[in-house]
Amino acid sequence: MRRFALILAAIALTLCSCKAPAAPPTAKQGEIDLSQYDFTQSPPVRLNGEWEFYPFKLLSPGEDRSTLKPVYFPVPRSWNDLNIGDRGMPGVGFGTYRLIIRIDPYKAGNRVLALRTLEQFTAVRIFVNGEELPGAGRVSDRAGESIPDTVPTLGIFSPQSSTIEILMQVSNFDHRRGGIIDPVVIGDEHQIVSSIENILIRDVFVMGILVFVAVYHLILFFIRKEDRTSLIFSLFCIVILLRTLTTGEKTFTRLFPEAPYFLYLAIEYITYFLAVPLGMHFIQKIIPHEVSFRVVRLFYIVASAFTAVVLVTPPTVYSHTANPYVLVLFGALLYGLFAQIVALRRRREFSLFLAAGTLTLAFTSVNDVLYTNEVIYTGFIAHLGLTALVISQSAILSIRYSRAFREVELLTGELQTTNRRLEDQVRERTKELRTEMRERMLAQQEAEKHAAVKSEFLANMSHEIRTPMNAILGMAELLDATKLDEQQKEYVRIFRRAGDSLLNILNDILDLSRIESGRFAIDYKPFSLSETMDVLEKTFRPGFMQKGLNFTIIMPDLLPVYVFGDSNRLFQVLSNLLSNALKFTEKGAVRLTVSARQNQRHLWLNFAVEDTGIGMTDEQLEHIFSRFYQADSGVARRFSGSGLGLALSRQLIQLMGGSIRVRSKVGEGSIFEFDMRTEVYTGRPEAIESQPLAHKALQSPFRILAVDDTDENLFLVRKFLEPTSWTLTTVTNGPEAIKMLPSVDPDLILLDIQMPGMDGFAVLREIRRIDTAAGMRRPIVALTGQALEEEKNRIHEAGFDLHLTKPISRARLIEAILELLVGDKETYGHKPE
Numbered sequence: 001m002r003r004f005a006l007i008l009a010a011i012a013l014t015l016c017s018c019k020a021p022a023a024p025p026t027a028k029q030g031e032i033d034l035s036q037y038d039f040t041q042s043p044p045v046r047l048n049g050e051w052e053f054y055p056f057k058l059l060s061p062g063e064d065r066s067t068l069k070p071v072y073f074p075v076p077r078s079w080n081d082l083n084i085g086d087r088g089m090p091g092v093g094f095g096t097y098r099l100i101i102r103i104d105p106y107k108a109g110n111r112v113l114a115l116r117t118l119e120q121f122t123a124v125r126i127f128v129n130g131e132e133l134p135g136a137g138r139v140s141d142r143a144g145e146s147i148p149d150t151v152p153t154l155g156i157f158s159p160q161s162s163t164i165e166i167l168m169q170v171s172n173f174d175h176r177r178g179g180i181i182d183p184v185v186i187g188d189e190h191q192i193v194s195s196i197e198n199i200l201i202r203d204v205f206v207m208g209i210l211v212f213v214a215v216y217h218l219i220l221f222f223i224r225k226e227d228r229t230s231l232i233f234s235l236f237c238i239v240i241l242l243r244t245l246t247t248g249e250k251t252f253t254r255l256f257p258e259a260p261y262f263l264y265l266a267i268e269y270i271t272y273f274l275a276v277p278l279g280m281h282f283i284q285k286i287i288p289h290e291v292s293f294r295v296v297r298l299f300y301i302v303a304s305a306f307t308a309v310v311l312v313t314p315p316t317v318y319s320h321t322a323n324p325y326v327l328v329l330f331g332a333l334l335y336g337l338f339a340q341i342v343a344l345r346r347r348r349e350f351s352l353f354l355a356a357g358t359l360t361l362a363f364t365s366v367n368d369v370l371y372t373n374e375v376i377y378t379g380f381i382a383h384l385g386l387t388a389l390v391i392s393q394s395a396i397l398s399i400r401y402s403r404a405f406r407e408v409e410l411l412t413g414e415l416q417t418t419n420r421r422l423e424d425q426v427r428e429r430t431k432e433l434r435t436e437m438r439e440r441m442l443a444q445q446e447a448e449k450h451a452a453v454k455s456e457f458l459a460n461m462s463h464e465i466r467t468p469m470n471a472i473l474g475m476a477e478l479l480d481a482t483k484l485d486e487q488q489k490e491y492v493r494i495f496r497r498a499g500d501s502l503l504n505i506l507n508d509i510l511d512l513s514r515i516e517s518g519r520f521a522i523d524y525k526p527f528s529l530s531e532t533m534d535v536l537e538k539t540f541r542p543g544f545m546q547k548g549l550n551f552t553i554i555m556p557d558l559l560p561v562y563v564f565g566d567s568n569r570l571f572q573v574l575s576n577l578l579s580n581a582l583k584f585t586e587k588g589a590v591r592l593t594v595s596a597r598q599n600q601r602h603l604w605l606n607f608a609v610e611d612t613g614i615g616m617t618d619e620q621l622e623h624i625f626s627r628f629y630q631a632d633s634g635v636a637r638r639f640s641g642s643g644l645g646l647a648l649s650r651q652l653i654q655l656m657g658g659s660i661r662v663r664s665k666v667g668e669g670s671i672f673e674f675d676m677r678t679e680v681y682t683g684r685p686e687a688i689e690s691q692p693l694a695h696k697a698l699q700s701p702f703r704i705l706a707v708d709d710t711d712e713n714l715f716l717v718r719k720f721l722e723p724t725s726w727t728l729t730t731v732t733n734g735p736e737a738i739k740m741l742p743s744v745d746p747d748l749i750l751l752d753i754q755m756p757g758m759d760g761f762a763v764l765r766e767i768r769r770i771d772t773a774a775g776m777r778r779p780i781v782a783l784t785g786q787a788l789e790e791e792k793n794r795i796h797e798a799g800f801d802l803h804l805t806k807p808i809s810r811a812r813l814i815e816a817i818l819e820l821l822v823g824d825k826e827t828y829g830h831k832p833e
Contacts, residue, residue, distance in 0.1 A: 027051060029072050031100045034186075035162070039103075040111060044187025044195070047166070051075045052098040055082065055089055058141055058169045059096040061130035070098070078121065079179035091121075091178045092316065094141050094171035101164040101186070114192040115155045115166065118182035118248075121175045122148035122261065127167040128157045137261065143173040148261040148315075151253045154196065156189055174261065176319040196249070203244060203251055209391070210241040229285040236278040243271035266310050269318060273306045273325060276332045283336050290339040290346075302328055360388040468712075472807070521789075522655050526681040527567035529559060529605075533594065536571065540578050547582070550589035559596055562681040563603065569652050570676065574607065576645040577672045581611035588612030588669070604658075605676045612669040621664060625650045649674075702726045702821055705746035707737040707763065708783065709755045713806075717750060720810040726817075734758030738766050746778065748821055753784040753795070760784075761798050768799060779820040783808070 025032055027049025037045060052070035059065065073082055075097065082089040115128060123137030123146055133155025138147035164186075172178030185192065214237035220230040245252035246268040253259055277299035284291040306325055310318045533553050544551035574592070581590045593608045616624065625646050653660045657677035664670035704726050706717045714730040721728050729744045731737045735758055737749075749767065753760035764780060771777050782795045782803040795803045802816050 024048075027075070027099055030070065030098060031102065033102045035102050035104045037103070039113060039188045042187075044114075044116070044185045044192050046183040046185050047099060047101070048075060048183055053079070053082070054096040054098070055079065055084060056093060056141075057096050058094060058139065058171070059098070059167065061127045061165070061167055073097075075099075075180050076183050077179065078177040078181050080177055089178075091176045092143075092173050093178055094139070094146075094169070095179070097166075097168040097170065097180060099166045099184075101166065103159060103162055103164060105159060105162050112156055112158050112189040113186060114189040115153075115157065116185040116187075116192050116196070117153045117168075117180070119150050119152065120168075120170055120180045120182070121172045121178050122146075122150055123171050124153065124180075125169040126153065126155055127165075128155065129160065129165055131157060133157065139169045139171045141171065146171050146173050148172075148174040150261060150265075151250050152196075154192070174315045175265075176316060199249055200251065203249055207241055207244055207251070210237045210244065213237050213391075214241065229282065232278060232282050232285060236275070236282055239271045239275050239278060242267050243275065246271070262315065265315055265319075269310050269321070270307050272322070273303045273310075276329055277303045280332050280336060283339065287339060287343045290343045291336070295335065299328070299332060364388075522566045522569060524564050524566060526562050526564055528561060529563055529594070530555065530561065532567050532571060533592075536574055536578065536592070539575070540582065543582050544590060547585075548587070549582070549585060551591075552589070553592045553594070555594040556596075559594065560603070560680045563605070563678045564681055565605075565676060565678040566656065569656065573649045573652055573674070574609070576649045577609040580645065580672075581609055581613065581670075585611045585613035585669070602657075602677050603680050605678055606673065607676065608671060608673040610669065610671045615666040615668050615670055616662075616664040617666055621662060624662060625660075700725065700822075702748065702817075703744060703746045704728045704748055704750065704817070705737060705740070705744050706730045706750040707732075707734065707755075707760075708750075708752040709733060710752075713752070713783075717813070720813050724814070734760070734763035734766075737763060738770075741767065741770060748817055749778065749780045750783055751780055751800075753782055753786075753791075761794075764798055764800065781816055781820065 024045050025034055025037065027047060029050055030052035032047060032049060034045065050072040051074075053073040054065075054068055054070055057068065059068075071082065071084075073079065078091065079089045079093070079095065080091045115126065115133060117124065117126070117136075120136065123135070123139045125135040125139040126133045134153050136151050136153050137149030138145070140146040166184070168180065168184075170179060214234045217230040217234040217237070221228065221234065224230070242252075245255070246264045250264065252264050252267070277296060280291065280299050281296045284293055284296050306321050306328075309321055533555055537551075537553055541551055578590065578592065588611070590609070590611045593606075593610070595606045595608075597604050597606070650660050653674045653676070658675035660672065660674035662670060662672050702725075704721065706714055706728060708714050708717070708730070709732050711732070714732070718728055718730065729740065729746065731740060734755060737751075751760045751763055755763075760782060764782075767780065768777075779801040780799075782800040783806065784791060784795065784803060785806045792803060801820055804812060804816055
């Protein structure tokens, strides 16, 4: 008992020796004078006092307030205490706080200042000299649009004059109290940030202790489950930990930034309620003869009832439970202190530790009660008292479990060793990671370099191959149109097939390269399914007839006429499959079947190519879609082929949202089947309607200027356009084309892109400049040997009206000219591009 009296005397002497600091400046009628305040040498100052308050108004900086009369209201204090007329302002509402600060800019030291708020109910928007600083939640004059959040705020600003205007919009629709309930602090940025860091360090330190103690005593419980003292104490520590996380700096919101206000507020209240019965239960375990378990059970029942209110009601309701529960808290404290005094008189073991912790909790709880009722503004510190109680009770349990304590010492030593080992491992691993990152960066740079070289190679290869191919295939087309005997016609057909095969291989390589680099896109637009099938039939029927094969396309009449999709890629896939069927089928038939199925979202088209060819083994089927794989090397030598067609077809089908399957038996044939996701198009788009041949346009006296550095290509263009009545002028370089522009006055220009000296882009810019000065714009078609998407985009962005990729057929060339000159075009039997 004497020891307990000494403890009380020590606390009383400490309180009496506390000297009140000098009174800080306070605000009066919306202004506070800090002109004599040195922010660099003095601690941050609380902006307490009378602020201008505009109830039920959300004012913005610079907004006219001449017609408004402010209420001078003390801060910090909830606006529940404000009387408007003959009645008080309700907690639910909104308003604007305003304060003018007079400072000496020289004493401010031209330094950066910080504005700090701790808690406001329940959303705040802050402006300093018209500049918006970080706030909390979303302020609104409507409950449905307001988002509550009571986290502390920190805003950094630099005063530009001797006057600082602070404007704070506050709204509350989610708590019994509204307004600024904690002091607003201003001061030097470094001091305020440092104070926040110190508080966080303190909280983290306290939480670290709580976590360690909770885990430690939970382990003790699992070691000795017959004694539940450690379990109760561990739960008590967890409750205190959660309350520490959700009060003060609200560290919980730093750990979980997305956590809503309703969650951490509920945790704050529930831990407040549960701490009482758990603490009393622990005391009952320590001094069971002085504390009755029936009383502990009663506290559990009361706390459970209050917790249930939190769980089933909104914050505007359950926030009213804080004050009534104070009676429960003080009842528990008085009962616990009385029991401990009795235990001290009876000289119970550990009663002194228990009394010291409980007394500390009592003082901090009184502080929290006074703070909750806005008598003082020190903030919540009961969690510190609870922490002191935890430490004292932990000491009790540690003494009771001396063996466990020695084990903790051993574990602590091992933990330190492990920490050092982990630090060494972290340093070593960090070193390895840095080395690995450097290697990866080098590898990435090397990969990017290789990718650039690859792209350049493909572009050059495309140009160098397509340019002569343009002349080769063009000449073959011209030759095929002349009078030839059957043997010569066969030579020309072989000539053209070989050229087409080489061109297809080149296109496959470029398509695969674009798919690998992610630059390949499916061009969805409406097209006629029946017209695509007609072109396929016209393209492949001669080949099948030549080999004596029966070729049929089965397509039900109920299929939609027009669908959305990429007709060019569909044609490409079907061409690959039909080409393979033609290549590997010596007798019998080849059949293309088209069907459809409709689900709730899409129309799925199914295509099946069935042949009676040589078939494949199971081993061959496993690799049939691999690049450069050829199922039968003997047949491959007979018919040639790159082994890219099926690999590219599968990737194109996957890009169109489908999949491809194959079934085959040796000697019986194969069935390639794939799906294509699409949608029905009910209109009839002009872009896919066939137009009549513009005979009049072919006979019109149009003037065409062709610019190309290759004589063969110019000769080919001339021969292609001979059947028309158009006048063609050819030049071999850009400067000559610009020089002849006034005399030729062309209606359309065919312009090669890759020319030495002045390339096609430079020629285009000069022609556009001349046309703009003359108030006209003549169409210009780009001729290019590159098929990469980047080149096409560059041509489009440069301002060309159209581009044609070499090799160019006569039909495509005339179609492009008709499209630009008369807005008409005719398909001359060529395949979709």
